[in-house]
Amino acid sequence: MSRARPGGGPHTDAEAIHTASSAGRLSGSRLTLGYQRVTVTRDLDVHIPDGSFTVLVGANGCGKSTLLRALARALEPQGGAVFLDGAALSSLPAKQVARQLGLLPQGPVAPDGITVADLVARGRYPHQRMLRQWSKADDTAVAEAMAATHVEELADRYVDELSGGQRQRVWLALALAQQTSIMLLDEPTTFLDIAHQVDVLDLCAELHLGGRTLVAVLHDLNLACRYATHLIAMADGAIVAQGAPTDIVDAALVEQVFGLSCRIIADPESGTPLVVPTRRKALGADPPVLQVPAAT
């Protein structure tokens, strides 16, 4: 798969320091990120463990999507650098990066009147050239991506006419067709109902089991705890905790990250941490209690 030349090009000091200090293929060092005059994060170091399903969580505006976009090279850092296999991302040819690292942006918009098969095929762009526009590998990759996301039957449908859940699977198929070993997903479950959220995350978990490194931004902390192998919690543009969800998620962390007081119990299904917000006194002491029918 990898066509990257390992260690090609001259090494700078920053790269040397970087390679010494990290194990993962993808990392960010002293990242200062922002938009024009707004700085979102400053001097942030982040490492994505290889083969992990890393999930970034945090309150709205904490910088998690900004960080993901920087890791995907969709946002140029104002300071610091993102490293892929020891080389600064900005120093690598765009297509070479695109064969290693894929992004599913937040709320992607399909061109008008595009079919599912056509959209998925566009994920093959980094493997193609102006005068070699299609190969056997492209055929295989598109077919496999559509099979893995169960969208084969939708191949000839227009993307505009699909439901939200179907559409998200099609976008995942596009990212899959790109055949990158690292996939970055920016809120892949937004606007989906709970069943489709689980559907998409199950699919992500399958992709992770297949050997890919996944990095996702998720809003739902409970789902994040259930699916992530590595959780990165952010607040105010800084990483406040990272590690396995079971190791790091406690009431104090949720209070710090979301400003929410809660109790943490074990998810009865998976044993992972489950956040139960505490009831505020102002809402009254005795809400209706769910009546569980007695067993007869």
Added chain:
Amino acid sequence: MSADLLRPPPASPAGPTRPAGGRGYLVVGGSRANLRVHRRSAIVGVLLLVALVVTAAVSMITGDFPITLDRVLATLAGNGDSGEDFIVWSLRMPRLLLAVLIGAALAVAGGLFQSLTRNPLGSPDVIGFQAGSATGALLVILVWHGSSGQVSLGAIVGGLVTAALIYLLAMKGGLHGFRLILVGIGMAAMLTAANDYLITRAKLIEAQDAAVWLTGSLNAAAWDQVLPLVLVVVALFPFALWAARDLRMLELGDDLAGTLGVAGPRTRTVTMVVAVGLAAAATAAAGPVVFVALAAPQIARRLVGVPGPSVLPAALTGAVLVAASDIVAQRIVSEPLPVGVVTGVVGGIYLAWLLGRAWQRGTA
């Protein structure tokens, strides 16, 4: 589903069978060098080519002095008498070629801009480039009383200056389609006002010349206008084809296209230069022939049924549109009309239909 399916597979070696290209596509060429062709676009392209040949034949044989098809062919082969030679080579051929080239150039310029701005209204005639070319030409006609060559030059300079101005005004933290259109429409309004002012200040005869130029006319078509346009079109078309491939990807949004390896800023710059060049050269050759840049790429898009700019189908659609409009303009009344009148009518009908359909869909 097996776990194997989900693992990033190794780059598979070229199999014994040829690449298929996916649904609705053909792969032309071998496994080392090939083009992926949309099947319906290819069929539409061939049909448009046939339509263009028929249109060309009609424009060559009809007119005040009808010439039969076999005499036209004989003349083209070099066996015509002096009268036929004059009519075919000096009158009809340059006129036809000019119509074809202008149509193709405007359609491609329009298609590129519509894709760049992600808006069917983002074509050079709507966002002021053609008005800018007109201002340049009018200044040469009315103020400096220049020759027809100088008028063309004025049109090109006017178009380029306008494009640069719009670009600078619309550029703020990156190029955004909608702002480009709004700035362009404002610019077009101001330039049109300036053009009207220039005409009211002019002497009657000059004003008439200017008005004909402003409508876009092929009535004075000659080889002098054809040759520069051929050079521009031949030089810029490969870049248009190259840019179209990346523009199609940019329609997925900058973030996604970027992470798929598309160099967005470079593509946009090339697109701007190519589209402005084509539009300015076409306008310089025969004045602002309206609605072609707006309508032709959209008609082509509906014919081929794929999103993104389809350069060759759009070029052929534009060529047929202008060549056919010019036949109508020449033959419908005894005194030849400027071709821009006909394309304006055709384009107006098309635009009304487009808006009507959008309105219907919006209220359905």
